[in-house]
Amino acid sequence: MERSVVNFIISIVLLASVVGSKATTRVYLTENATAYWTNYYTKRIHWDLEKAGVACASIDADKPFEWRNKYNWTAFCGLSGPSYPSSCGLCLKVTNPTNEASVVVRIVDQCGSESMELDEPAFSEIDDGSGKTKGHLTVNYRFVDCDPPPPPPPAGPGPELKDICGKCLKVTKRRTKDEEIVRIVDSCGSDALELDLTTAFTPIDSDGKGYAAGHLVVDYQVVDCDDDDDVDSQLRLYSQ
Numbered sequence: 001m002e003r004s005v006v007n008f009i010i011s012i013v014l015l016a017s018v019v020g021s022k023a024t025t026r027v028y029l030t031e032n033a034t035a036y037w038t039n040y041y042t043k044r045i046h047w048d049l050e051k052a053g054v055a056c057a058s059i060d061a062d063k064p065f066e067w068r069n070k071y072n073w074t075a076f077c078g079l080s081g082p083s084y085p086s087s088c089g090l091c092l093k094v095t096n097p098t099n100e101a102s103v104v105v106r107i108v109d110q111c112g113s114e115s116m117e118l119d120e121p122a123f124s125e126i127d128d129g130s131g132k133t134k135g136h137l138t139v140n141y142r143f144v145d146c147d148p149p150p151p152p153p154p155a156g157p158g159p160e161l162k163d164i165c166g167k168c169l170k171v172t173k174r175r176t177k178d179e180e181i182v183r184i185v186d187s188c189g190s191d192a193l194e195l196d197l198t199t200a201f202t203p204i205d206s207d208g209k210g211y212a213a214g215h216l217v218v219d220y221q222v223v224d225c226d227d228d229d230d231v232d233s234q235l236r237l238y239s240q
């Protein structure tokens with residue numbers, strides 16, 4: 001059979017309805033967390049993670065400048081969501097409910113307490129005036145996808161849906177080589193795959209980082225479905 005191997009980026013649209021309908025799905029929204037502030041002096045050190053001496057330098061120090069300076073930095077040790085080192089490079093949207101101000105920050109560090117330490121410019125951005133006085137703010141936070149996948153290279157006309165419906169793909173997570181067989185049941189709005197969260201996305205997202213980031217980087221390959229071979233019992237969806 002025809003085989004094609006394509007490098008692809010899966011973009012999972014974590015629709016609120018999908019998440020909301022699965023009570024057991026982890027939803028990283030935390031209320032009333034404590035945010036302290038710290039000084040990374042990012043401009044002075046040219047957003048250099050090694051110069052900052054932060055814990056995530058071992059993982060993200062060689063990221064391009066445009067990545068490192070895209071968001072203000074934070075240390076994160078909250079109880080909900082990925083912890084170090086899985087948290088490195090992920091982003092939080094932090095909101096001060098008192099003045100409704102919010103800021104998106106990137107996790108570059110660990111911290112001493114079960115909370116977060118925002119770099120001073122980000123802390124000041126959402127401070128209602130009480131933060132600097134009391135030494136901390138009470139905030140709500142959630143993980144957000146701050147690095148949307150780059151637009152895919154222009155592709156030729158793809159196969160019509162009727163030609164690919166019911167076929168199977170082997171989807172392999174690039175970093176860990178975890179894989180799942182999924183069945184194509186739908187087309188989708190984005191130039192990507194949309195895996196069913198429970199049966200396909202979560203099983204290959206062993207460290208939870210993909211869920212928090214909103215997508216996984218995978219390779220996929222068209223494979224025979226092996227319908228005689230019990231694949232139906234583990235039907236996976238390629239759908240929205």
Ligand SMILES: *[C@@H]1O[C@H](CO)[C@@H](O)[C@H](O)[C@H]1NC(C)=O
Pocket residue numbers: 031032
């Ligand atoms: C957070 O604090 C607000 C105001 O004190 C309160 O109404 C709300 O129930 C708290 N939320 C949680 C999850 O504790």
Ligand SMILES: *[C@@H]1O[C@H](CO)[C@@H](O)[C@H](O)[C@H]1NC(C)=O
Pocket residue numbers: 069070071072121122125
């Ligand atoms: C960091 O925060 C300050 C204050 O809100 C803001 O002016 C600046 O643009 C932010 N920098 C980045 C890279 O987001």
